[in-house]
Amino acid sequence: MPGRHVVMPSSRIALSWSAVLVGAAVFGTAQQNVQVAPRTRTPEKSQLAPKANIRVDSTLVLIPVTVTDPLNRFVTGLEKENFKVFEDKLEQQVTQFSSEDAPLSVGVIFDTSGSMGSKLEKSRQAVAQFFKTANPDDEFFLIRFGDDANMLQGFTKNLEEIQNRLLFANPKGRTALLDALYMGLSEMKKARNPRKALLIISDGGDNNSRYTEAEIKSLVKEADVQIYAIGIYEPIAARGRTPEEAAGQGLLTEIAEQTGGRQYPVDNVNELPDIAGKVGIELRNQYVLGYSPQNQDRDGKYRKVQVKLVQPRGLPTLRAFFKTCYYAPAQ
Helix, strand or coil, X not given: CCCCCCCCCCCCCCCCCCCCCCCCCCCCCCCCEEECCCCCCCCCCCCCCXXXXXXXXXXXXXXXXXXXXXXXXXXXXXXXXXXXXXECCEEECEEEEECCCCCEEEEEEEECCHHHHHHXXXXXXXXXXXXXXXXXXXXXXXXXXXXXXXXXXXXECCHHXXXXXXXXXXXXXXXXXXXXXXXXXXXXHHCCCCEEEEEEEECCCCCCCCCCHHHHHHHXXXXXXXXXXXXXXXXXXXXXXXXXXXXXXXXXXXXXXXXCCCEEEECCHHHHHHHHHHHHHHHXXXXXXEECCCCCCCECCEEEEEEEECCCCCXXXXXXXXXXXXXXXXX
């Protein structure tokens, strides 16, 4: 990558986790990172270990945040003092801070419906490019969906095995996207790593699932999983475009943003591998902010979260991306 790289100081502590994911991010259009040189200081004991989870327990909320510059490049090297966190409009004290990479458990949800015919090869290449950003402690599973959803490969660290199974996936049938999402969220309960994400590659909306949009949106909202979707859509004026396909982009956008993830439309199928690679890079370029909520009620209610940046000197205006709410623990 171009640009000067600065190594940030870090230290390790052990933490335990339970309950709800609080996540977010957006990837940049350029692959280089903007690095901010840190001040020299002694590492704080409160900094998170690289394997920190992004969840909520009774006393700690952890929020992953992606920061970009006006050119959509990731900005690394910021310090705890560059962030302010608010819950229900009340400022919280940030007690934990990390910008370390952490192992991931990822599910790939791959569309093999009939309309994917000419897009299938580039979609396979997109998965291969996404895997290039993996680290040795990551684990992955693979679900394909057409008329129904099928688990082609459970959790494994063998990326070659997943890619081999994709070679035998042929396009046919309708689109059971919601059923595939349900299967993916269920499989994610077996994950060994605390950070979890789903990557959906599809060309349209659902038209053959048993589960409803309302049921899946409810499950997604409560899950501790970030969802990213790459949508390969037909032009609005295309002949034969079904109502479900027309609604596909809105469906994937809403589902992804509920989790703090994003939906990325693809105009040219040749862009698929590049976009998938950038989604992987995004997952490796997140800050994690931790705080103990001033509101300690275990009421299971939704809490609104906002992250504000304290602009570093000498840099253009930066932007932060994060999930805007979470469920408090229930009694």
